[in-house]
Amino acid sequence: MAKLKVPVGPADHAQGPADAPVTLVEYGDYECPHCGYAHPIVKALQKKFGNQLRFVFRNFPLREIHPNAEAAAETAEFAATHDKFWEMHDLIYENQQDLSDELLSDLAKRLKLDARELARALETGEFAERVQKDFSGGVRSGVNGTPTFFINGQRHDADFELDTLGRAISEAAV
């Protein structure tokens, strides 16, 4: 059974209390339709479990099959430096079917971020290393596609329907 090799730490994007009994880590790709499908499921789980659940998102862009995935991941990291990671994360998934450089620029504007600064960051690859670090850690942990979930450090190999994930989280909380 694959285990999370990179422990959740201060560099991670996390929602929920650090001492929650269950930590759910997702390795995701912003252009992957399965991750788009999982997005509202994760939201529902957060609502259901409240303070019992901490959610962490890490980047795993499959660049060769998803040409916009890297730029989207870097855009979310750019937003994070302005404390708007989760707002950007949600907006990208909610508009996933229209993903493009223009969309990312529009989303930045919508969050009152400087679109020119974003364009510069994307061009210079300012956040590429950060994204790659997530990716490499994921590979080491046995991420085998997107999305891959880890519940308290154990890879979740079953499907990611609401019931299945919810049950796995309940079991981990005991």
Next chain:
Amino acid sequence: MSKILPAGTPAPDFTLHVTPDQTLSLKELRGRPVILAFYPADWSPVCGDQMALYNEVLSEFHRFNAELLGISVDGVWCHAAFARDRNLHFPLLADFEPKGAVAKFYQVFRDGDGFSERALFVIDKNGTIAWSYVSPVGVNPGADGILEALENLPK
């Protein structure tokens, strides 16, 4: 089914088509580690399938000077279309005629299904199997085991 060839076994040599007019023999790669990734079939319907994942991890494999070979019972034209569609940057071998013969040498052929297991072999630079692994049916094995095996190869 008999058990998958274990570590310490000399890797059976083979010659298979990589393109309609090119073949590749395992022994041509002697001198560097080889990752042999058996998989059931091209065109599995998920993103981030096994071959797409390895494609993204190629640079990490290359740090060990390792060559990655994908291998399934699909024919060369099917492989060519699949590789083009998924932008794959490594060879896919057609274990097509006689069907699954190489998978049978490595003891990873699924009789009755007509395709191979999802099985991984890391072969050292001298042609000996250093690590082998069969993933449970339906579970993409990821790349962590391969990287660990490459790390553990004697320098």
